[in-house]
Amino acid sequence: MSKVIALANQKGGVGKTTTAVNLGIGLAARGERVLLVDADAQGNLTDSLGFNEPDNLPVSLATILSKVMLEEPYKPNEGLLHHVEGIDLMPGNIELSAIEVSLVNTMSRETILRRYINTVKNAYDYVLIDCMPSLGMMTINALAAADSVIVPVQAHYLPAKGMTQLLQTTARVRRQINPKLTIDGVLLTMVDTRTNFAKDISFILRRDYGDKLCVFNTEIPLSIRAAETSAKGKSIYLHDPNGLAAKAYEAFTKEVQDIGEKRRTKQHKADFSR
Ligand code: ATP
Ligand code: MG
Numbered sequence: 001m002s003k004v005i006a007l008a009n010q011k012g013g014v015g016k017t018t019t020a021v022n023l024g025i026g027l028a029a030r031g032e033r034v035l036l037v038d039a040d041a042q043g044n045l046t047d048s049l050g051f052n053e054p055d056n057l058p059v060s061l062a063t064i065l066s067k068v069m070l071e072e073p074y075k076p077n078e079g080l081l082h083h084v085e086g087i088d089l090m091p092g093n094i095e096l097s098a099i100e101v102s103l104v105n106t107m108s109r110e111t112i113l114r115r116y117i118n119t120v121k122n123a124y125d126y127v128l129i130d131c132m133p134s135l136g137m138m139t140i141n142a143l144a145a146a147d148s149v150i151v152p153v154q155a156h157y158l159p160a161k162g163m164t165q166l167l168q169t170t171a172r173v174r175r176q177i178n179p180k181l182t183i184d185g186v187l188l189t190m191v192d193t194r195t196n197f198a199k200d201i202s203f204i205l206r207r208d209y210g211d212k213l214c215v216f217n218t219e220i221p222l223s224i225r226a227a228e229t230s231a232k233g234k235s236i237y238l239h240d241p242n243g244l245a246a247k248a249y250e251a252f253t254k255e256v257q258d259i260g261e262k263r264r265t266k267q268h269k270a271d272f273s274r
Pocket of ligand 2: 016017018040044045130131
């Protein structure tokens with residue numbers, strides 16, 4: 001049974017893409033079959049995995065989504081790229097901005113991405129969707145397609161207002177489109193251990209949203225090495241295997257996998273008792 005996770009936060013530069021890369025490759029290293037989906041017109045995920053000119057790719061997520069909208073056929077592996085560290089990627093690029101505009105006039109516009117993911121997800125244990133920094137139509141599509149959401153939050157920025165909006169949007173998607181949607185938790189990123197910001201933010205999140213949100217135990221440290229990986233086309237595990245950021249992403253991956261395992265066990269029991 002596959003699990004679809006959206007990495008979402010409408011605030012830019014909080015570590016969504018870096019987390020998609022290192023969680024995806026971390027899960028693959030632990031034996032899971034992983035598909036990463038670049039649902040951001042900036043194409044940063046595609047670029048960070050070494051496909052450096054996302055806008056020149058012949059087939060990308062935009063191509064496939066427009067086929068879904070037009071009800072045109074596509075091959076199951078159409079447009080998928082393979083990364084040497086053991087994951088598949090559905091690349092994204094600037095063409096997604098045009099798709100986002102045309103979604104507005106499309107029937108079932110919130111579930112176009114879900115329809116695509118439903119046709120490929122059985123080949124994977126995890127599908128991770130890297131969202132763009134907005135709560136627009138592509139992000140709604142990602143939330144509609146997902147089983148759960150992970151919210152990366154930059155530790156030295158008070159997320160209060162943005163967090164409320166994100167929770168409201170998630171709740172609305174759950175009520176209207178995707179009743180099974182859950183929030184796995186908030187991941188604190190770019191934590192500067194020389195300051196107390198992360199502790200403060202973590203305290204505020206637990207105080208204000210503790211009934212709705214978990215905060216992952218693992219915190220990702222601020223790391224120049226982590227920042228460098230996007231230009232290298234590889235994960236932190238290859239770039240700086242013994243560094244603190246690699247250790248943190250490994251521990252975070254384990255937390256995500258544990259949540260996934262619990263869900264699988266629950267599902268098996270439910271299937272068995274039917
Ligand atoms: P956007 O909203 O634009 O899609 P994002 O939320 O996907 O951004 P990233 O692109 O992952 O965020 O990260 C923003 C910047 O911070 C990038 O330059 C990245 O290399 C850097 N960065 C990510 N994680 C860390 C870290 N742990 N320590 C230092 N720099 C980091
Ligand atoms: Mg990004």
